[in-house]
């Protein structure tokens with residue numbers, strides 16, 4: 001790219017934005033790179049926030065890179081700095097204090113924020129988890145004598161529940177659906193997750209609707225209805241010292257929307273992560289994009305590896321290449337000693353083949369009607385499912401249609417199917 | 421003091437695969453490359469302390485099972501995010517079908 005000034009501007013100094021900034025340098029770009037982040041911390045990893053970070057009262061922070069690495073790469077890092085608007089005509093972003101910062105290419109890596117629960121708004125007992133500072137407040141409250149109510153039986157809620165139990169708190173998880181993890185994983189995996197939480201002493205309430213939130217004697221009181229339970233068997237009121245809401249995330253699209261860019265469950269980009277404005281790209285949790293392996297189905301992912309991969313891909317395409325996104329979604333979650341890994345999107349499958357790996361670990365292969373492997377989800381102790389999930393991911397990327405009996409037989413190495 | 425230690429039989433490791441080896445309170449990973457050479461690195465990923473032997477070997481890369489961080493197991497080089505600290509490597513050789521490794 002011969003246009004060296006005014007250079008590359010990235011909004012959002014999270015996993016995706018930080019990766020993009022370094023990738024621009026790795027690709028040999030020598031012009032100015034500016035990374036703007038609203039948070040006060042150096043870019044850090046979010047996955048530990050609902051896991052190890054909560055093990056102690058004062059969580060450590062796992063930065064993606066220390067300040068000297070940004071310096072060495074000549075990346076201008078503007079922290080505690082919020083972009084207020086994008087002026088597409090002037091090709092500049094406007095900061096909170098009114099300063100304009102021109103760009104030749106702009107990347108939106110603004111991420112997502114927790115969805116709010118209306119009855120909980122304004123309550124001092126209610127917390128959300130997205131940032132290191134959120135995790136700090138939660139960690140402080142996970143005392144052995146604390147009663148913790150978690151609203152939402154998704155990944156974040158369940159990881160929080162596990163962390164709270166490990167700290168000795170009394171934990172209730174409230175879920176409106178008829179099972180845990182309803183959005184993301186097959187029912188037989190969700191059952192194992194629920195059984196483990198119950199074994200660890202978590203009270204799991206399904207089919208629960210929250211009617212209202214009140215207060216009594218310094219604690220929060222949630223009035224709930226539980227239509228799924230027999231009349232009178234479930235509690236209608238739960239008292240908690242702290243309520244943590246984990247009911248999903250909404251993408252930060254407002255800047256893009258105000259600038260007239262299309263939004264459809266995320267900032268709309270094409271397979272090269274470009275918006276309709278050729279100078280503006282979006283990547284990570286904030287964008288929706290066509291997933292090539294599923295015939296261009298538009299999705300928005302909230303996954304750590306995706307944020308990295310898309311950050312790097314956006315960086316390359318900001319430098320005038322035209323590389324289409326081609327990877328397979330991948331996600332993991334840790335709860336107690338269990339790890340869950342998912343490659344691909346299981347809802348693409350029409351049939352399921354199960355492979356048992358011993359010690360309770362197993363993998364479900366999700367096959368499309370034409371026999372193609374489209375997803376794999378696995379659960380087990382430690383890293384028991386990791387290798388096969390990774391190989392499944394490669395099979396999915398190749399659009400392979402492995403024989404069901406081979407997938408089911410643990411003695412058939414998946415690597416041998418890859419060679420076939 | 422470095423010493424040569426007998427780790428396992430060569431045939432205990434498939435080609436393009438890895439096994440875990442524990443010795444004197446430390447843990448290592450022993451690799452057999454696709455061209456039938458043996459290599460040794462520290463056993464734990466430098467991102468979080470996860471056993472690399474549960475990971476996947478592809479050519480001269482070991483991929484961590486936890487978050488897919490990648491290392492070249494012949495040189496120990498970290499191949500990019502999320503791993504940025506290299507792995508320590510150790511010499512290895514095969515003697516009479518036994519894998520010998522030189523540990524610190």
Ligand SMILES: Cc1cc2nc3c(=O)[nH]c(=O)nc-3n(C[C@H](O)[C@H](O)[C@H](O)COP(=O)(O)OP(=O)(O)OC[C@H]3O[C@@H](n4cnc5c(N)ncnc54)[C@H](O)[C@@H]3O)c2cc1C
Nearest residue numbers: 012014015016038046047083110111284285302303304307
């Ligand atoms: C608690 C938790 C646990 C998770 N665990 C896992 C897991 O186990 N496995 C997994 O695969 N994924 C996990 N994830 C998801 C993963 O962390 C995200 O997918 C990833 O962080 C997305 O990166 P991002 O850069 O797109 O967005 P973010 O990390 O959200 O970063 C966006 C940044 O942009 C900033 N920003 C937004 N608007 C502006 C503005 N106008 N001006 C300046 N800055 C702005 C925000 O403050 C934020 O710092 C977890 C997420 C959370 C919150």
Ligand code: FES
Nearest residue numbers: 465467468484489
């Ligand atoms: S623990 Fe190895 S990549 Fe994270």
